[in-house]
Amino acid sequence: MSKAEFEDRCRLVLVTQPGDDVDAQGEALSQALSGGDVATVIVPQAGRDNDLFQTLAEKLVPIAQDKGVAVIIAGDSRVAGRARADGLHVEGATSDAAEAIEKFSPKLIVGIGNAKDRHGALERGELRPDYIFFGKLDGDIKPEANPKVLDLAEWWSAMIEIPCIAMGGTAVSSALEVAEAGGEFVALGKAIFDHPSGPAAAVQEVNALLAEKAPRFSD
Template sequence: MPDVENRCRIVLIAPNVPEPDDARRIVADALRGGDVASVIVPQYGQDEAAFQKRAEAVVPVIQKAGAAALIAGDTRIAARAKADGLHVEGGKDDVAEAIERYAPQMIVGGGRAKDRHTALELGELRPDYIFLGKLDGDIKPDPHPKNIDLGHWWASMVEIPCVVMGGRSIESVVAVAKCSAEFVALHHAVFAIPEKAAMAVTEANALLDEKAPRFED
C-alpha cells in the first residue's frame, strides 16, 4: 500500500445536505473510497439546532473512517458534536480566539488566506493548518491559479501545513500536489454526483499515488 503520509492527502468538504440522515449516508459513502485526512463540515446557513443535528450525524462516521472531523461555523457545535477540531473562516482575530479557547485539545485551522500578507498574519498565530482559497472556491475544473501560487510559496517558506482548494475536476488534485501542498480540498469534484462519491475518492487517491511528489523524510 502506498505511503499516503508521505504525499499530498485529501480533505473533503461535506456537501450542503440539510437532512442529517442523508448527510451521514453521503459522507459515509465517500469515505469508503479510500484515504481521507479530514472532512470539513460547513454550517451552510443552518440555525444552531439544525447544524448541531447534522454535525452529530456526520462526525461519528468521519471518525470511524479514520479521518478528522472539523466543524466550520458555530464553534460551540464542535464540542457538542465531539468533533476533532474547528475550521475558522474569519480573519486573524477569529483564528486567534479559537486557538486561545480550543487549542491544543482540538485542531484549529485558519481559512480564507487570499494573499501572502493574510497568510503570514494567520501563520503567526500558529494554527494547525492554513487553508488557501475558499470552501466554495471550486467554480472551475482547475484550481484557482492564485491558490496554486500561494501554495507553492507557502510550502517552500513555512512549516505549518497548508490545504489548497482544488477544482471541480478530480484531476485537479495533481496540480495541487505538485505545488507541494500537504492537502488538497475537494468538494464538487467528489459530491456533485453523490452516488459516485466513493469512486471519485478512489480515483483521486490513485492519481495522488501515481503523480504526487513525495515529501522529504
C-alpha cells in the same frame, strides 16, 4: 491529520456540501469514506440554521470518526464541542483565529482560512495554527483549482512548516494540480460528492491519481 504510510504525498480533505437532508449527507459521507484514504472531513455551516447544523454535525462526526478520520467544524465552536468534533476551522478575522487558538488549542485541531494573500497568510501563520487553508470552502466553481490558490500553496509550502490545505476544483484532476504546487492537503467538495460514479469512486480515483503521479515530499 495524517497516517504514516501516506505522509510523503498530498492527501485528500473532504468538504461536505450544502443540503438539508441529514440522512442523505450521512450516506454520501459514508460512501466517500469507503473509497479510500481521507485525511480529514471539514463540515461547513453553509447557511444552515444552528439547530440543523448541530443535527448535521452530530450525524457526520461519528461516521467519520468510526473510520479513523478527524472531523473539523467550520462554524460555531459550540457545535464542535457538542458534536465532539476533532477541530474547528476559523474563517473570520485574525483576531477571531487568535482567540480560537488560545481557547481551544491543543485540545482541538484549529485551522485558519481566509488567507487571501501572502501578507494575510503570514499574519495568520504567526498564530501557529494546525493548518492554513487557501481558497474558499465553496470555491470549487471551475474544473481546475484557482490559480491564485495554487500560487499561494506553492509559495507557502516552500517557506513554512505549517501544513496547508488548498481548495481544488470540480474535477478530480485538480487534486494533482494542488499536489504539484506542493500542497500537503487538497480539499475537494463537488469533485467528490457530485462525481457521476458516486463519492466512493471519486475518492478511489483521487487516491489512485495521487499515488501514481503526485510528487513525494522530502524528509
